[in-house]
Every structure is written in structure tokens, then in C-alpha cells.
Amino acid sequence: MTDAGQTELSSPPIVPQRKLRVLGTSITLIAPVREQAQSDLGFDIVFDQKDFLPCQRWAAMEPESYDIYEQCFHNLDIVWFWGALQPIDIGRIREWDEVSDLVKLGGVSKYAGRGRGDAPAKKLYVQPGGFLGSKPSRHISMLPTVHNMDSFGYDVRIFGEGPDVRPSWAWLLDRRAKGRIALVDEPAIGFFDAALAAEAAGELEFADIGNMTIDEINALMKLLEDRRAEGYFCATWRDGVDAALLADQGAVAVQSMWSPVYGKLRKAWPHFVESAPSEGYRAWHGGASLSRHLRGAELDMAYEYLNWWLSGYAGAVMARQGYYISNPQKAREWLAQEEWNYWYEGAPAARDLAGPDGEVAVRAGARRAGGTYLDRGRRIVIWNTVMDEYNYAARAWERFVRRVNEAAAA
Amino acid sequence: MIRSVNPLAQETRYELIGRVLRQNILSGVLPEGFVLLEGPIATVMQTSRVPVQSALRQLMEEGLVHRFDGRGYLVGWGGADVVPIRRDIRDFDLEVPQVVDEALQTRGTWRHVYDKVEEEVASCQIFGEFRIVETELADHLGVSRTVVRDVLARLQERGLVRKSPSSHWIAGPLTARTVSEKFELRGIVEPAALRLAGPHIRYVEVEALLDRSGTDPGITPQYLGDALLELCIAQAPNTALVEMIRSNRLLLSAVDRALILLGLPRDEDTVEQYQMLLDLIAHHPIDSACEYLRYHLSITARRYLARMKIVAVIDETGSFAPYLSAQ
Numbered sequence: 001m002t003d004a005g006q007t008e009l010s011s012p013p014i015v016p017q018r019k020l021r022v023l024g025t026s027i028t029l030i031a032p033v034r035e036q037a038q039s040d041l042g043f044d045i046v047f048d049q050k051d052f053l054p055c056q057r058w059a060a061m062e063p064e065s066y067d068i069y070e071q072c073f074h075n076l077d078i079v080w081f082w083g084a085l086q087p088i089d090i091g092r093i094r095e096w097d098e099v100s101d102l103v104k105l106g107g108v109s110k111y112a113g114r115g116r117g118d119a120p121a122k123k124l125y126v127q128p129g130g131f132l133g134s135k136p137s138r139h140i141s142m143l144p145t146v147h148n149m150d151s152f153g154y155d156v157r158i159f160g161e162g163p164d165v166r167p168s169w170a171w172l173l174d175r176r177a178k179g180r181i182a183l184v185d186e187p188a189i190g191f192f193d194a195a196l197a198a199e200a201a202g203e204l205e206f207a208d209i210g211n212m213t214i215d216e217i218n219a220l221m222k223l224l225e226d227r228r229a230e231g232y233f234c235a236t237w238r239d240g241v242d243a244a245l246l247a248d249q250g251a252v253a254v255q256s257m258w259s260p261v262y263g264k265l266r267k268a269w270p271h272f273v274e275s276a277p278s279e280g281y282r283a284w285h286g287g288a289s290l291s292r293h294l295r296g297a298e299l300d301m302a303y304e305y306l307n308w309w310l311s312g313y314a315g316a317v318m319a320r321q322g323y324y325i326s327n328p329q330k331a332r333e334w335l336a337q338e339e340w341n342y343w344y345e346g347a348p349a350a351r352d353l354a355g356p357d358g359e360v361a362v363r364a365g366a367r368r369a370g371g372t373y374l375d376r377g378r379r380i381v382i383w384n385t386v387m388d389e390y391n392y393a394a395r396a397w398e399r400f401v402r403r404v405n406e407a408a409a410a
Numbered sequence: 411m412i413r414s415v416n417p418l419a420q421e422t423r424y425e426l427i428g429r430v431l432r433q434n435i436l437s438g439v440l441p442e443g444f445v446l447l448e449g450p451i452a453t454v455m456q457t458s459r460v461p462v463q464s465a466l467r468q469l470m471e472e473g474l475v476h477r478f479d480g481r482g483y484l485v486g487w488g489g490a491d492v493v494p495i496r497r498d499i500r501d502f503d504l505e506v507p508q509v510v511d512e513a514l515q516t517r518g519t520w521r522h523v524y525d526k527v528e529e530e531v532a533s534c535q536i537f538g539e540f541r542i543v544e545t546e547l548a549d550h551l552g553v554s555r556t557v558v559r560d561v562l563a564r565l566q567e568r569g570l571v572r573k574s575p576s577s578h579w580i581a582g583p584l585t586a587r588t589v590s591e592k593f594e595l596r597g598i599v600e601p602a603a604l605r606l607a608g609p610h611i612r613y614v615e616v617e618a619l620l621d622r623s624g625t626d627p628g629i630t631p632q633y634l635g636d637a638l639l640e641l642c643i644a645q646a647p648n649t650a651l652v653e654m655i656r657s658n659r660l661l662l663s664a665v666d667r668a669l670i671l672l673g674l675p676r677d678e679d680t681v682e683q684y685q686m687l688l689d690l691i692a693h694h695p696i697d698s699a700c701e702y703l704r705y706h707l708s709i710t711a712r713r714y715l716a717r718m719k720i721v722a723v724i725d726e727t728g729s730f731a732p733y734l735s736a737q
Contacts, residue, residue, distance in 0.1 A: 057723040061673055078723060081716040083675040129679050129709060187722065214585050386719050388586035394722035395538050395583070 018043035020301050024070030025055055026239060027286055028146055032317050032356050037308050043301060051238060052186050060084050067302050069289045073103075073142060074118035074188055074384040076289075080132060080141055085289045087126045087139035092303050095310035098327040103144040103285060106134065108377030113280070117192070117210030117385030120144055120285040142287035143306045144326040146318045149281035149376045151369070152193065153247065153257035156271050167275035171254045172197035173223075178232050182246050182255035185236035185401045187394035188384050191220075192282050193256045196382065198223055200279050211387050221396045225403075233404045240264065247272045259322025263361025270363075276370035280381030287326075319343045320356045324373055346371035422523070422552045424464035426510050427455050431465060434504055435474050435485055442486035444495045444502075446475060454499055455514060461552050520560035523551045527561055530731040531570050532664030535582030536721050537730070539737040542571065542579040546733040568657055581734070584665060586715050593711035595658050600643055600707065601700040603655060607646040608696040615641050620688050623681070631677050632666060634684035642691055662714070669717060672724065680710065 020043055022029065029049040038045045048066060050058060056078050059069045063084035071079070079085055090096045101107065106114045106121035114121075123132045126139040154167060158176055172181055172193060184190040195212070198204040203223055206216050227233065234251055237243045240261040246252045247261075247268035262274055288309060294302050308314070315331025318324070319339065325331045332340050341347040348367045355361030370376040387393060421429075431451070434440045446466060448459045455462065466483050469475045475483040484494060527547070534540050548558045562579055565571045571581045619637055623629045639659070644652045683706045690699035730736070 053723045057720075060720055060723075077716045078720045081713065082673075082720055083677070131712065214587055386722075388590075388715055390586075390719045391536070391538075391722045392583055392585050 018297075018301060019046060020044070020068065020305055021046045021048065021066045022068045022070060022305075023048045023050070023055065023059055023066035024068075024288075025049065025052055027323070028070045028288075028314075028318075030317065030321075030356055033314050036313050036317075037305065040311075040313070041301075041304055041308055045305070063291045064293050067291050067294055067298060068305060069291060070145075070286065071142075071289075072284050072286045072384060073120035073123045073144070074284060075386050076123050076132070076141055077386055079289070080123075084292055085141065086292045086294065087141065088143055088290055088306065090138060090140055092307075093143060093310070094307050095327050095330065098329065099144055099310070100326050100328070102147070102377055103326055104136075107380075108374050112378040113380060115210075115280075115283060115380035115383050116208060117383040117387070119383050120147075120287075142289045143309065144285055144287045145309050145314070146287075146323045146325060147283065147285040148259055148323045149283045149370070149380055150189075150256075150258060151275045151277050151281055152254055153262070153272055153274055154254040155252075155268075156273055158253045161273075166278045168200045169193070169196035169277050169279050170201035171275075172256075173201045173203070173227060173232065174254065177253035178230070179234055180251065180253035181233050182235040182237060182243075182252045183233065183404075184243070184256035184258075185238050187390070187397040188386050189282075189284070190236065190256055191393060191397050192382050192385065194224055195220055196277075196279060196282060200277075209382055210385050212389065212393070214389055214392060217389060217393045217396060221400060224400050228400065228404055228407070231407075235408050236401045236404050244268075260355065260361075262322065263355045263359075274369040276376075276379075280379040281370070281376060282382050282384065283377075283380040284384040285326075317356050320354065320361065322368075328373065342366075342368060344373045346373075346375065422461070423457055423514070424461035424468070424552050426514050427451070427457070427461055428465035428468045429510055430455070430504065430506055431469060432472075432474060433507070434502075435469075437505065439502055439505060440485050440499075441495060442484075443492045444485040444497070445480065445482045446485065446499070447482040450499045454504065457514070464552060520557050520564065523553060523557070524561055524564060527551070527731075528565060528568075528570065528660075529664055529667075530734065531565055531581050532661050533668035534730050534734050535570075535584040535661065536665045536668060536718060537582075537736070539583045540581045540730070540734040541737055542581060542733055543735070544579070550731065550733045568660060570661065580737070584661065584718075586718065589662070589714060589718065590711065592658055592662055593707055593714070596655075597704050597707045597711075599651065599655055599658070601703045603643045603646040603648070603651050604691075604700050604703055605696055606648060606651070607642055607644075610645040610647060611691060612641045612645065613692060616688055616692050620685065620692060623685055623688070629681075631680040631684065632663070632670070634681065634688075635663075638684065638687065665718075669720075672720075674717065677713075680713075683709070 022045060024047070026049055029047040034045050034047050055071060056075050059066070059071065059079045060082040069079065069085065101109065103120045103124060106119045121134040124140050124144070125133055125135055125137045126141055127133045127135060127137065132141050152169065152172060154171055159165065159167070159171060171177060172183070183193055192209070195206065195209055198220055199206060199209065204216070204219055206212055235246055237246060240258050243255065243257060243261045244264040246255060248266055250267070257274065265272055288306055290299070290302050310327050310330060312330035312334045315325030315328065316334035319331055319335055322343070328344060338350040339353055342349045342353055342362060346368055349362045349364050351364050352360045353362040431440070431446070448462045448466070451462045452459045466475060470477070470483065473487060475485055476488040478484045478488065478494065480494060484492065486492065531542070542562070544555055544558050544562070548555050551558070562571060571579050574580045619641070623634065639655070643655060646652055687699060687702055687706060690702050
């Protein structure tokens with residue numbers, strides 16, 4: 001070897017830092033999750049956060065641009081049938097046996113109600129021919145993680161409080177709240193808040209609220225349009241910040257709500273509260289999927305990340321924003337007893353509890369509406385759903401939302 | 411679809427006129443400085459002046475003709491020393507290729523524009539409801555209102571457009587219900603037609619296709635679907651039945667093509683199913699192929715409905731033909 005050769009060898013080898021790219025929404029792409037995962041796993045994690053619909057479009061059309069896709073079971077059809085994802089081998093998921101029956105069987109217990117629409121069980125297992133179904137197989141479409149039972153929030157000064165008050169989805173069309181009603185603008189979510197309201201108010205009846213016909217969709221949209229023209233709706237919103245603002249400004253007396261928003265309320269606290277609707281909940285279930293391009297070492301990294309999600313920490317972070325995880329006992333190891341008791345057991349908060357950002361989200365003495373995880377889980381009546389007539393419903397919904405927002409702007 | 415044998419059959423009148431003038435300018439038949447006037451050209455081409463105007467504008471954009479102080483256009487780039495040549499265009503021995511001549515002869519009928527319009531009108535429907543304005547369609551195609559009405563009448567006959575209560579032409583929206591109904595109908599009539607077709611199937615071509623389909627990546631599910639129709643099902647000796655099958659498939663195939671344009675990846679499962687089906691047709695009693703076809707259609711319907719859902723998250727505004735306005 002020459003002298004020159006020895007000199008060249010003295011420069012250190014360059015090892016590129018490994019990187020995992022995660023595409024998803026604000027539900028799971030939050031800083032504490034990324035920071036802890038990065039520190040635990042030893043590779044870079046890049047979050048690409050998008051709104052619900054752009055996220056789905058991007059996931060379907062640009063599978064090379066991400067490694068992990070974090071979204072919900074109900075809109076999985078859009079991405080799965082575009083061939084953008086690859087099946088997950090449950091043999092490589094350490095916590096698989098601990099994943100709850102809510103997703104595996106469709107209910108929190110054998111006798112619990114199943115809920116209409118896109119229950120995650122219907123989209124979980126990969127079936128012959130690439131279809132998705134509930135019949136167990138070695139491969140799944142999405143690793144079930146975060147989920148919740150959603151309802152609406154209301155102003156107790158308008159609708160009353162105490163044990164005799166029985167909140168109903170019908171309140172979203174209630175005369176007492178006329179001009180102060182807002183809905184979440186997402187056609188697989190807000191649409192069903194409106195549908196539940198229409199049924200609860202006795203205005204309409206759907207043969208299957210989870211897979212409505214064109215005539216039923218038309219009837220619902222006509223009802224909403226009539227009420228809009230009468231001035232019932234003041235706004236629609238797309239993220240929790242806007243929902244909190246509407247409540248804090250006193251603009252709404254009742255509206256669609258997401259759990260983390262309650263912890264963000266300031267002026268609206270304590271009179272704007274979460275409901276436990278007498279008709280039951282609209283639920284959703286999120287998870288993480290693998291991009292179709294992953295192979296070898298990259299695929300291994302992605303599996304490490306999936307396993308990390310069910311190792312407890314992420315479940316605890318999700319709990320602090322009011323969401324449940326598919327293997328709660330692991331999350332419990334990362335939660336204080338008071339946190340576990342409040343979020344999962346429905347007990348009064350023994351002290352102030354912090355949200356994922358460290359700010360107080362729950363005041364001492366508060367109690368979660370609807371009670372324990374199991375009580376809430378037993379009362380799921382509909383899941384967020386991308387129905388067969390989704391294209392039609394989504395377009396009709398968009399027209400309705402546009403008119404509400406135009407009127408609000410005027 | 412009505413496929414014409416003339417490769418220029420789908421070109422608009424102004425495109426054909428432009429083609430003739432361009433060729434004669436480039437070959438020197440029309441010399442530099444020659445004054446092109448709309449009226450005489452229209453007479454030679456047996457057309458109105460409107461498409462001639464469009465053709466001349468097109469040639470100007472290409473730099474083959476230019477404006478000058480007088481009426482009409484001058485051949486060539488122009489310049490101070492060019493002397494305008496004012497003569498009757500009929501004095502020149504214009505070269506009009508036979509294929510262009512034939513295509514021009516059929517301009518007056520609806521057939522030469524129909525296929526393109528049918529494809530555009532069918533494939534847009536997955537994106538919602540559209541209104542077609544007769545005058546805008548006429549302008550777009552460079553044809554008369556009469557021709558447009560013939561086109562629309564044919565589209566209506568095939569169930570692709572309808573008249574609203576206020577007498578507007580409406581296309582779409584394609585709903586899951588329509589798709590399910592069309593697949594249900596396919597499940598009833600296509601196996602029946604396949605059974606009738608049994609003795610008439612073009613077996614040699616089916617065998618050849620089977621051999622190629624395993625190795626040729628150019629053979630797509632759509633290609634196999636079309637081949638199954640043409641080589642097998644459409645051989646049924648019942649023209650009414652075959653016509654019904656073709657009509658019923660029209661919208662579904664157009665939407666399929668629209669989804670492929672959006673980037674729908676090749677579907678290996680479907681390719682395998684077609685191979686199985688062709689193999690059953692070629693080597694087994696026809697009943698087993700009919701049964702498998704019924705199964706294949708039920709699977710395809712489910713897949714089709716799931717795939718359609720993506721359209722709700724895609725913003726396709728602006729990519730439709732200009733005569734289609736989203737409602």
C-alpha cells in the first residue's frame with residue numbers, strides 16, 4: 001500500500017442516518033410521540049401532517065413518499081384499493097394477542113353492540129383476492145392503535161344539567177340552539193353527526209345509517225338545507241383549534257366535538273360540556289399501515305415503529321388527549337393512577353391532569369361523560385364511514401358546507 | 411362505440427382544413443406571398459367560413475402564414491419585400507389527400523365526433539353531475555347545432571345523458587347504485603350470452619391470447635376484458651343481447667379508463683381471473699366458464715365500488731372538456 005493510500009483511509013466513513021417517514025393527521029402526529037419514538041428507536045422520524053382528505057389522496061397517489069401511513073380504518077378503502085399499501089404480518093407484532101376485541105371482533109365484549117358502518121373489524125384482515133374483512137388471517141391492513149367514541153358538546157345554560165338531562169343527537173337540530181349550531185366538516189364524520197341528529201329528532205329514518213341510499217342521502221341533505229336556510233347553522237370546522245374557538249367565543253350552543261378540544265376550552269369552561277348521547281356514540285378507529293414500497297431493512301424499521309406504538313408510551317400520550325389505545329394495559333404502565341382512573345375508569349379526577357402538551361386539560365373533580373371505557377365502548381351505534389355512495393354524499397355535503405360558510409362570512 | 415375506419419374521422423373540420431393548407435404550403439403548391447381568403451377556401455372545402463377562420467389562426471400560430479395590411483393572410487413569414495399574390499385558390503392544383511377528402515365528406519354527420527364526446531361524457535360522470543350546453547358543444551367541436559343534437563340524441567339513447575325537468579342536458583352522477591345495477595345486469599346477461607356463444611367462440615384466438623397473457627406485460631386487465639367480450643361473449647348469435655351487453659358496459663369501461671388516467675395501478679388479481687376464465691373457456695365445458703364468469707363479476711363489482719371512493723378526495727376541477735359544466 002502506498003503512503004497516499006494510507007492518507008485517504010484516514011477520513012472517517014460516512015454512515016447515513018436512518019430515517020422513517022410517517023404520513024398522517026394531527027390525531028397521532030404530535031411532537032411527544034415523535035420525540036420519544038426517535039429516542040427509543042434510534043433512527044430519525046419525519047412527520048408529514050396533512051388534513052384528512054389531502055392525507056388520503058396523498059397516501060393513495062404517492063406511496064413512494066412515505067413509509068408509514070397513519071389514518072383511520074373507515075377511509076382505508078380509498079388507499080388500500082389503490083394498491084398503495086402492503087399487508088402487515090401479525091406474526092411480527094409482539095402485542096398482537098393483547099389488541100382488544102373491539103377491533104378484532106367488532107365490540108368491546110361478546111354481547112356489546114357492534115355499531116353500523118365501517119367497524120374496524122370489517123376492514124382488518126386481508127382476505128383472498130386482496131379484499132378486507134373480519135375473517136381472521138395472518139395479515140392485516142392496518143395496525144389498530146388509537147380510537148374513541150365521539151359525541152357532541154353543548155352549553156348547559158341552554159340545555160340544562162343534572163341527572164335528568166338526557167343529551168340527544170337531536171340537539172344538533174334543536175330550536176333552542178338555532179343559529180348557534182356547528183358541525184365538523186368531514187363527509188365521513190360530520191355527515192353522520194347530522195344523520196344521527198335527523199333520526200334522533202324523528203325527522204328521518206334510515207334503513208342502514210351506515211350505508212345510506214341515494215334517496216336517504218337526498219332526504220338528509222334536504223333537511224339540512226332547509227334548516228340552514230332557516231339559519232340554524234353558524235359554522236363548520238375542520239380542526240380542534242377552530243372548534244375550541246367557536247365554543248370560547250360563545251358562538252355555539254351545541255356542536256360536533258373531539259375529545260382533545262375539551263381540554264383546550266378556556267372561556268367556555270365549565271358550561272360547555274361533553275355529552276353522552278342517549279342514542280349512543282359515533283366511534284372511529286385509527287391505526288398505522290405500511291407503504292407498498294417497503295422492503296428489507298426499511299421494512300424492518302417500519303415494523304419497529306409499529307411495535308413501538310403498542311409498547312405503552314404512545315398509548316399514554318393518546319389517553320391524555322382523551323383517546324384510547326388498542327392495548328390499554330401497556331399504556332397503563334405509562335399513566336399515573338389518577339390518569340388511568342379518570343380516562344379509562346370514568347372516575348372523578350383526583351387532581352388536575354395535564355394534556356400531551358403539559359397544560360392542564362382536566363380540572364380536579366371533573367368526570368368524563370359516559371363513564372368507563374367499557375361503558376362507552378358498549379354504546380357505539382355508528383362508526384365513521386366511507387359508504388358505498390361516498391362520492392355522492394361527499395359532494396352533497398361539500399355544497400352544504402360551502403353554503404353554511406358563505407352565509408357565515410356574509 | 412362506433413369506431414370509424416378513417417384515422418382522421420375524429421378530427422374536427424378546422425383541423426382537416428388546416429391539414430390541407432399546411433401540406434400545400436410546405437410542399438410549395440401555395441407560394442410565399444399568396445393571399446389566403448376565407449371565402450374561396452370555404453368554397454373549395456365545401457364548408458362554412460367559421461372552421462376556415464380557426465384553421466388560419468392555427469397556421470398563424472405555427473408561423474406558416476401571417477397577417478398583413480390587406481384582407482386575409484399571406485403565406486410565409488412575411489417581410490417588406492414580399493409582394494402579395496392575389497389569385498383564385500382554385501387556379502392552384504391543391505393537393506387534398508383522399509383520406510382527408512373522405513373525412514371532410516362526412517363532416518356533416520354526427521358520427522365523426524361521436525366517439526370522442528361519448529368518452530368525455532361517460533368518464534366525467536364519476537366526478538359528479540354535469541350540464542352540457544348545446545351551443546358550447548357546437549363551438550367546441552366546430553359543428554352545427556343540428557349535428558350536436560344528433561350526438562346528444564345518441565348519448566341519450568345509450569343512457570349517458572338525460573334531460574332535466576328544465577330541459578337541460580345532464581350527465582351523471584355515476585352512483586354506487588348505478589354501478590351495482592350494471593354489474594347485476596352483467597351477472598345475468600353475460601354468462602347467458604357466453605353459453606349461447608359456446609359453439610361460435612374464436613377458440614384459436616383465445617388460445618393465442620392465453621399464451622401471450624402470461625408473458626406480455628402490455629396485456630392489461632382492460633385488454634383482457636375487451637378480448638373476452640369480442641372473442642367470446644359477443645359471438646353469441648343474438649345481436650340484441652350483444653348490443654345490450656355493449657351498452658351496459660359502456661359507462662363502466664369509460665370510468666375504468668378515467669381511473670387509470672388518475673394512476674390506478676395494474677391489478678394482478680384481475681389479470682389472473684381473466685386467465686382462469688379464458689382457460690376454462692378454451693379447455694372445459696362452457697358451463698364452468700359461465701359459472702366462473704358470474705363469480706368474477708361479483709368480485710369485480712366489489713372492487714369497483716371500493717375504488718370509486720377515491721374520487722371524493724381528488725380535485726379534478728378544470729380537467730373536463732370545456733362544454734361540461736359541473737353542477
